[in-house]
Amino acid sequence: MRNVVVTDIPRSDPARIGTLAAYGVATVHEALGRTGYLGPGLRPAWPGARTGGNAVTVVCWPGDNLMIHVAVEQCREGDLLVVTTTSPSTDGLFGELFATALRHRGVRGVVIDAGVRDVAELRAMGFPAWSAAVSAQGTVKATPGAVNVPVSIGGRLVRPGDTILADDDGVLVCPREDLERGIEASAARAAKEAAAREAFEKGELGLDRYGLRERLPELGITYMTAEEYNGDR
Known part of the structure; x- marks a missing residue:
């Protein structure tokens, strides 16, 4: 140095x-x-x-x-x-x-x-x-x-x-x-977050808003009742 x-x-x-x-x-x-x-x-x-x-x-x-x-x-x-x-x-x-x-x-x-x-x-x-x-x-x-x-x-x-x-x-x-690009991209990100915040305040779930629900079966995630879970172990 x-x-x-x-x-x-x-x-x-x-x-x-x-x-x-x-x-x-x-x-x-x-x-x-x-x-x-x-x-x-x-x-x-x-x-x-x-x-x-x-x-x-x-x-x-x-x-x-x-x-x-x-x-x-x-x-x-x-x-x-x-x-x-x-x-x-x-x-x-x-x-x-x-x-x-x-x-x-x-x-x-x-x-x-x-x-x-x-x-x-x-x-x-x-x-x-x-x-x-x-x-x-x-x-x-x-x-x-x-x-x-x-x-x-x-x-x-x-x-x-x-x-x-x-x-x-x-x-x-x-x-x-990248300063100006950062400002522009951050403004867009903030607007997106504001829209999501408003949706969550009204009860929407992230699972649905982000299209995650349909991916769960692809990831091997299954839903079952407590009885089914206990009987499956």
Whole structure:
């Protein structure tokens, strides 16, 4: 890995990212063909947060948050910091002081494949954070890494300037060039879900709405009474 800071990354309109984020991670994930989910290992530090932004990526060494300090300077309004480490780490690389500096620059949150701390303070200030761990373990500021280079989290590639969405369901990456397609597909998905919700509220069953009932015999599923079941064993 080169120890480099890339300063001129591409970015999408934060307002358009906000439009996509409003649909939620689960809906966008489905709309994009069930791609982009960064895995179950990233959870919100506090519930109820929903955000989206342009990825500013950071590569740190375990137990060392030097490059997050470097990355703060590269952040703009509408960005979202995405941090990973060169090998697995649960140390608390990110906390309330970083959040204060990033909020001043208009950053919409942080996703870190390591640990966060100061959870109560993050919740009180309303700064969204997703992490692989919560840990009070402190860090040093000594080892060079990289800012705004492609990174991998949960087996998914995240490039600088890609769209990152995050809410209670997890974190998703949408390639920057797919943002408008994602908005269009998510709008269609949301409309479909609204129609299904209305049908379910009226008593329709998913078995019938999704055409599943006629498939049950093909899958070997049979219906029988309790008497028939007990006599068949």
